[in-house]
Amino acid sequence: VPTDEQKxxxxxxxxxxxxxxxxxxxxxxxxxxxxxxxxRVHRTFPAGVVRARYDDINAFEHLLxxxxxxxxxxxxxxxxxxxxxxxxxxxxxxxxxxxxxxxxLHERKLWSRYMRAYEKAFSRCSTPEAPWYVVPSNHRxxxxxxxxxxxxxxxxxxxxxxxxxxLSPAELRRLLREIA
Amino acid sequence: VPTDEQKxxxxxxxxxxxxxxxxxxxxxxxxxxxxxxxxRVHRTFPAGVVRARYDDINAFEHLLxxxxxxxxxxxxxxxxxxxxxxxxxxxxxxxxxxxxxxxxLHERKLWSRYMRAYEKAFSRCSTPEAPWYVVPSNHRxxxxxxxxxxxxxxxxxxxxxxxxxxLSPAELRRLLREIA
Numbered sequence: 001v002p003t004d005e006q007k008x009x010x011x012x013x014x015x016x017x018x019x020x021x022x023x024x025x026x027x028x029x030x031x032x033x034x035x036x037x038x039x040r041v042h043r044t045f046p047a048g049v050v051r052a053r054y055d056d057i058n059a060f061e062h063l064l065x066x067x068x069x070x071x072x073x074x075x076x077x078x079x080x081x082x083x084x085x086x087x088x089x090x091x092x093x094x095x096x097x098x099x100x101x102x103x104x105l106h107e108r109k110l111w112s113r114y115m116r117a118y119e120k121a122f123s124r125c126s127t128p129e130a131p132w133y134v135v136p137s138n139h140r141x142x143x144x145x146x147x148x149x150x151x152x153x154x155x156x157x158x159x160x161x162x163x164x165x166x167l168s169p170a171e172l173r174r175l176l177r178e179i180a
Numbered sequence: 181v182p183t184d185e186q187k188x189x190x191x192x193x194x195x196x197x198x199x200x201x202x203x204x205x206x207x208x209x210x211x212x213x214x215x216x217x218x219x220r221v222h223r224t225f226p227a228g229v230v231r232a233r234y235d236d237i238n239a240f241e242h243l244l245x246x247x248x249x250x251x252x253x254x255x256x257x258x259x260x261x262x263x264x265x266x267x268x269x270x271x272x273x274x275x276x277x278x279x280x281x282x283x284x285l286h287e288r289k290l291w292s293r294y295m296r297a298y299e300k301a302f303s304r305c306s307t308p309e310a311p312w313y314v315v316p317s318n319h320r321x322x323x324x325x326x327x328x329x330x331x332x333x334x335x336x337x338x339x340x341x342x343x344x345x346x347l348s349p350a351e352l353r354r355l356l357r358e359i360a
Contacts (some may be wrong), residue, residue, distance in 0.1 A: 008202040010247035016196040022188040051248055059239030066232055067190035 011053065012033040012060050019064055030056055033073075033121055040117035041110050056122035061130035070154060071130035074147055075118060076137040080111055191233065192216040192240050199244055212237055213253075213301055220297035221290055234304035241310035250308035250334060254327055255298060256317040260291055 006014040012032055020026040028036075036053050039045040061071050078086070087108070090100040107114070124134040133150055137143035165172060186194040192212055200206040210217075216233050241251050258266070267284060270276040287294070300313040306312040313330055317323035345352060 001357045005201060009199060011248070012243060013196060013199060019189060019193060021185060034262060056239065056246070057241045059236065059243075063190045063236045063239075066236070069190070087287060 001173075010056075012056060016060070020069065022068060032060070033125075036121050036125075037114070041107075041113045054121070057115065057125050058127060058130075061125075061127065065129035070158070072150060072154060073126075073130065073132045074131060074150075075122065075134045076143055077134055078137050082138045101143045118173065190236075192236060193248050196240070200249065202248060212231075212240070213305075216301050216305075217294070217297045220300065221287075221293045234301070238307060238310075241305075241307065245309035250338070252330060252334060253310065253312045254330075255302065255312060255314045256323055257314055258317050260288075262318045263288065 002014060003155050015028070017034045018026055018028070036057070038049050040047075064071055076083065087100070087104060090096045122132045133146070135143050135146045167175070182194060195208070195212045197204055198208070216230050216237070219230050220227075244251055267280070267288070270280045302312045303315065313326070315323050315326045347355070
């Protein structure tokens with residue numbers, strides 16, 4: 001939940017400082033998409049406010065892409081039936097009961113509103129430089145496979161190399177001999 | 181001068197955290213415009229990189245405006261002759277010599293490049309929601325008058341009011357009597 005100080009700033013203010021430095025990876029959970037999903041589902045703002053935010057998000061992710069940050073976005077979709085199964089499991093299993101929140105049942109009633117809000121966000125904010133991946137996630141092994149595949153192929157395309165050593169090969173050999 | 185950590189982020193990363201909270205005023209000096217002026221004057225980046233930044237700046241200032249932040253931008257222009265006068269004064273006056281930097285003379289040689297870079301930034305990044313004011317500043321009294329006038333009329337348009345007291349008028353009167 002955003003703090004009072006965060007609420008008194010633009011909605012990207014709390015996100016931007018966490019953008020990763022070159023060579024680093026950051027994992028965001030929901031982050032700024034929360035600010036276009038929740039207001040649409042709960043109708044806390046007029047639709048125009050949310051529409052303006054899609055453009056803000058695209059401009060923000062473009063800024064990151066411009067400065068050589070790769071942005072990947074994954075939506076892990078489970079079906080409504082699968083959600084029912086998981087909620088029942090949580091209630092029945094004493095090692096999972098701590099995860100259960102009554103509010104989950106309230107939000108579940110808004111399922112179709114959530115789906116519409118997600119669809120809208122993906123269609124407005126999926127760009128070639130910051131694409132959304134909708135991952136069928138009823139089966140964890142399949143979800144993991146899809147996400148890992150995207151991550152690996154993206155990392156491979158970066159053609160990462162080890163930094164050049166500060167020493168010449170001759171010097172490296174000399175020092176190796178010295179140590180031995 | 182940006183730190184290494186700042187250089188390894190997008191150019192707005194070091195600016196955004198300082199955006200004022202609602203009800204607050206922040207004064208920025210050069211800030212993100214430094215990142216479109218200096219590269220054009222010193223040709224440190226290709227022109228395309230700077231062009232993309234004008235759009236980033238507009239999107240960023242739009243984001244601030246959207247969240248009820250008023251953005252005013254002032255360029256305090258002095259003529260080349262006035263600059264010569266001020267530099268001579270600094271050199272001649274022992275109480276001002278500490279302000280003198282040899283680099284100022286190097287940058288002065290790039291005067292016309294600076295003017296072109298400023299013009300470009302103002303024409304690309306002056307928007308109704310975040311306008312640029314070019315203030316004739318050879319005379320300090322005139323500069324101060326223009327800036328103060330813009331600030332005052334902007335503040336007046338905000339129609340600021342004192343917050344409503346937590347107590348009713350009747351209660352306020354009762355408490356006043358009690359104190360007396």
